Every structure is written in C-alpha cells, then in structure tokens.
Amino acid sequence: MSRFPHPSPADLVMRTVEELAEHPDANATVGVVLHLTGAVPDPAGLREHVAGRLTGLPCLTHLLSGDGPTARWVPAAPDLARHIGERRVGSEPEDLEAAVRVLLREPLPERAPAWRMVLLHGHAPDGFALLYLTHHAVQDGGSMAAVMEALFGDPLVSGQPSAAVARDVSRAPRPRLRHLPRSAARLLPQMRGHKLWQSPSRPLSSRRDTLWTRLPSARLRTAARAGDASTNDVCLAALAHAVAGWAETAWPRAAKVPLPVMIPVNLRTPKEATAPGNRLFLTRVDLPGGAMPPGERLARTRAVTAPLKSAEHKALLRAVLTHLPRWLFARLVAVSTAPRRLTVCVSYFVMRRRLHYGDAVVHGIDGVICCPPGVPLAVVVLAYEDVVSACFRIDTALPGAESLPTRWRQAVADLAGSAS
Incomplete structure (x- = not known):
C-alpha cells in the first residue's frame, strides 16, 4: 500500500479539465527542458542513472488510480525503457523548440507513472537537451524542481534549501x-x-x-x-x-x-x-x-x-x-x-542549485x-x-x-x- 494520502481535489481537477480538451495542445502536461553543454550521452547510461535514484522519488513511482472518493496513489514501478527515450532533431536551434512542441502533444505512458524523459540532440554541435514531461495531476512546479535536483544536482548539504520547498510555510504560525x-x-x-x-x-x-x-x-x-x-x-x-x-x-x-x-x-x-x-x-x-x-x-x-x-x-x-x-x-x-x-x-x-549530468553542465532551463x-x-x-x-x-x-x-x-x- 502507498504511504501517501488520497489525491486532493486539486489533483483530480487537473485530470478532469484535460478530458474537456478538444485538442492535445490543451492537455495537462508540464515539464522542463534542460540545456546541457557536453558530449551526447548514451541513453542506456541515462536510464541506469535514473534507476539508481528512483527510491527517493515517489512522484516517479506512483500513479493516480480511480476517481472521486475511490481515487488512490498506487505504487507502480516505471519501465525505464519506455519512460526514457531519445530523439534526434534538426541542426538549427529552432528545431529543438519545434521538437518539444511535437512531444508535448504525445500522450504520457498509460497505466504507468505519468512521466517521460527524452534525450534530444542534433540541434547543437557541443551539447544536447533533456526534456522532462509529467502530468500536472501528479507533479507541480515544486516536485518537478525536486526531481531535477535529485537526478542532476549534487546532494544537499545540511541547511541548504531546495527549490521545491516553500521557504516560510514550515515556519508559518498556525492560523488564529x-x-x-x-x-x-x-x-x-x-x-x-x-x-x-x-x-x-x-x-x-x-x-x-x-x-x-x-x-x-x-x-x-x-x-x-x-x-x-x-x-x-x-x-x-x-x-x-x-x-x-x-x-x-x-x-x-x-x-x-x-x-x-x-x-x-x-x-x-x-x-x-x-x-x-x-x-x-x-x-x-x-x-x-x-x-x-x-x-x-x-x-x-x-x-x-x-x-x-x-x-x-x-x-x-x-x-x-x-x-x-x-x-x-x-x-x-x-x-x-x-x-x-x-x-x-x-x-x-x-x-x-546548479545542475549537471556527469561532466555535462546545465547552462539553461526552459519551463513548460x-x-x-x-x-x-x-x-x-x-x-x-x-x-x-x-x-x-x-x-x-x-x-x-x-x-x-x-x-x-x-x-x-x-x-x-x-x-x-
């Protein structure tokens, strides 16, 4: 059984509004594009890297099952061969953005944790991009930041803040x-x-x-x-x-x-x-x-x-x-x-926090x-x-x-x- 509470109404509404969309442009997919300088990595090595850090990332190992009062967060092991892929794009810088637009319309894995990562290359002579996409019912900006830090950041030292955490919520007084x-x-x-x-x-x-x-x-x-x-x-x-x-x-x-x-x-x-x-x-x-x-x-x-x-x-x-x-x-x-x-x-x-994958340094991040x-x-x-x-x-x-x-x-x- 999952140790997490039931999905909130805010989670469920993101799935509901997506069902009203008449075109995949209006789906509930969100994400980030990491731009890295360095040699294009081996997709198999990227899958191995992510596999080694999944234990601390339950948002990547649970799926939203059921609806209304029966909705639950259900543990589910992702198939990284399915969740992490590769795509070569054109040689012009604008070709990368065009590829991201196309990938945004593609559905996330079904009956599996709702996320995917795509290694994109060919648009830069000395670098590559990692596109991370997820469903807004499962992750918000804070949890996506935590995932990026966990996968591509150095371990947090004591007292170092995470971008995922609201700075003053834990210290906020109880409402009177x-x-x-x-x-x-x-x-x-x-x-x-x-x-x-x-x-x-x-x-x-x-x-x-x-x-x-x-x-x-x-x-x-x-x-x-x-x-x-x-x-x-x-x-x-x-x-x-x-x-x-x-x-x-x-x-x-x-x-x-x-x-x-x-x-x-x-x-x-x-x-x-x-x-x-x-x-x-x-x-x-x-x-x-x-x-x-x-x-x-x-x-x-x-x-x-x-x-x-x-x-x-x-x-x-x-x-x-x-x-x-x-x-x-x-x-x-x-x-x-x-x-x-x-x-x-x-x-x-x-x-x-500065992000990197091996020796390849993240020099820019675009939100989606x-x-x-x-x-x-x-x-x-x-x-x-x-x-x-x-x-x-x-x-x-x-x-x-x-x-x-x-x-x-x-x-x-x-x-x-x-x-x-």
Whole structure:
C-alpha cells in the first residue's frame, strides 16, 4: 500500500479539465527542458542513472488510480525503457523548440507513472537537451524542481534549501481565529466571475501556440530593486503591461480593466518535496489594467501581491489544503475553476542549485506550462543562474497574441531601463 494520502481535489481537477480538451495542445502536461553543454550521452547510461535514484522519488513511482472518493496513489514501478527515450532533431536551434512542441502533444505512458524523459540532440554541435514531461495531476512546479535536483544536482548539504520547498510555510504560525475572517476575505475575489475571456464572436479553443523568450536575470533584479519590489512582481507587472497593450486593439474588453490572474502559491514542506500530487493553492489577484507608465504599474502590482508574501496568509492556505473537509475543498476547487472564473495563469520559479549530468553542465532551463481548456494564456517564468526563461502557452483564438512574449520582454527592459 502507498504511504501517501488520497489525491486532493486539486489533483483530480487537473485530470478532469484535460478530458474537456478538444485538442492535445490543451492537455495537462508540464515539464522542463534542460540545456546541457557536453558530449551526447548514451541513453542506456541515462536510464541506469535514473534507476539508481528512483527510491527517493515517489512522484516517479506512483500513479493516480480511480476517481472521486475511490481515487488512490498506487505504487507502480516505471519501465525505464519506455519512460526514457531519445530523439534526434534538426541542426538549427529552432528545431529543438519545434521538437518539444511535437512531444508535448504525445500522450504520457498509460497505466504507468505519468512521466517521460527524452534525450534530444542534433540541434547543437557541443551539447544536447533533456526534456522532462509529467502530468500536472501528479507533479507541480515544486516536485518537478525536486526531481531535477535529485537526478542532476549534487546532494544537499545540511541547511541548504531546495527549490521545491516553500521557504516560510514550515515556519508559518498556525492560523488564529481572529485572523481567519481577514484571511478568508482575501480568497473571495477568486470566487467572483468576470467573463473577460468569454467572447461570443471569438470563443476560446483548445489549440495553443507555445513560445519561449529569454532575458538576463540581472534585468529582473535591477527592475525589482528600483521599484522596491520582488522579481515576481516585476514579471507580473510586465505581463499586465503586455496584455494591456495587446488588448487595446485585439481584445478591447481587457484593455481598460484590471487583469485577473491565477498564481499558484507553493505550500510544499521539506517532508513533501518529492511526494506525488500538488502542494499549491491557486490564488487570484487583479493586476492593474489600462494604460499607465510601467513604473506606476509595478508599484500598484506590488500592493496587490502583498498577501502572497504574508506568512499568515500562507498559513491559512496551508490549513485549507490540509485540514479543510474534503467535500468543502472539492467545492472550493470546482467554484474557482468554473469557466466564467478561469483566466490567465502565471507561475514564477527559481532554480537555486546548479545542475549537471556527469561532466555535462546545465547552462539553461526552459519551463513548460500547460494551458487547459478555458484558460486563455498560461505563463511560467523560470530563473536559473544568469538567465530567465518564460514559456507562453497561448490560445490561438486570441488574435495577435503571439506578440505577448515580445511585449513582456520589452516591458521588463523598460522597467530595468528606468532604474538606470
């Protein structure tokens, strides 16, 4: 029997929404692309390497079985010949991204732990890539970070933080009765419908554009210091700026109003670093909309994201995640993911440890986010060493939205430039 609890309603909803997808672009597959410098390895050696570390990675050795009250995490030994493969791609750098888009549409192994790894090579003369994909019902960003650290990082030394673990959740005080009304009130905005993305003339689809853009990490830090904000605030403000500029002509109903975004708050503790299932809470904030200078937008963004940084509020979210009656939590998840409440999803993650496979060093990491049906746009921003990479998954029903990555990058540059 598995030592892990039942899947949460948040886990189950990721499987349910995928069933609504009319195209595999809108599946619930998430992952990362590791870019390495060095000789292309032998796939057999890679399988042996992963096999030697599976014991400490239960999220790779369990599958989600059943549904509703009967759902269980079931132990299952992965067949590494099936889970780890190899693919040669074209010789141009853009051929790698094209290959990732194709692999994203392919189903994960059936009746087996929901993950796969693909060794990709041919696109660079002195390197290769490792594509890791999994199902969002089984792993969130925290557990994927833990897997990458376990497979390709040096062992943690005492006191060294893992990127998988929320820094202040373990230290957060237990919610007190007098704090609950104020904290609960912060959850109410995500219950409000907005219908911002429900256009009779342009219904949303299940087709997605998948685009990446990259910039120096120093640019984010410069903008954050100048605005007395976090780097996550900079990412969010830049996205709101990009959407407002795009919507002015392409989607007028979103041009002059606050932009509702859903932000996953990591609530994973050290003991749960590699456990199967999600340990996050999707929290909605309404970012400042309309036309305004980027610096003003950052200041107003910093104000609305303050609860996300509050240990008290995280303690409440953790209590909801672990102590709320299952039926009530399921109702909360169902209400917050109803079509008229779905909106842009944004994640921000920092990989703090340097990764490598043997002598081959990871010099860059791209995130891969899912964009389920009803979600117009999903973005994951992943910082690793000197580079920040943003993955945009965009509903193709949004006219001209392929410009959003460039608009976001320019908004970050404007914020950093105004600081100099």
